Amino acid sequence: QVQLVESGGGSVQAGNSLRLSCAASGRTLSDYSMGWFRQYEGKEREFVIGISRSGLLSHAADSVKGRFVISRDSAKTTLFLQMKSLEPEDTAIYYCAARSSTVYSPRHSDYEYWGQGTQVTVSS
Secondary structure: OOEEEEEOOEEEEOOOOEEEEEEEEOOOHHHOEEEEEEEOOOOOOEEEEEEOOOOOOEEEOOOOOOOEEEEEOOOOOEEEEEEOOOOHHHOEEEEEEEEOOOOOOOOHHHOOEEOOOEEEEEEO
């Protein structure tokens, strides 16, 4: 099984950028489709963006489309979330997740493996 560890969170002002990383160990990311989710306090985790196992397909939630991009490194050991034009509404804990399927899913219950999360805070 794969272990996931997120990093790169922090506090930024609105309009700035951040890049989150999700380091995998135990297995490579080429064995999984991947997703980034975020969780607001007191809310369920919501889908942000996903990428297929092949890396050829990705899909972003409407709220981040055009601002967030998901990618993997060539060694398939690290997943990235590049976030630009950040807004205060993007403030949340961000999680990466893996599922043993060819295609990502917007449902958090479809993912078997999760990282511990990283906090992103955007101030106006």
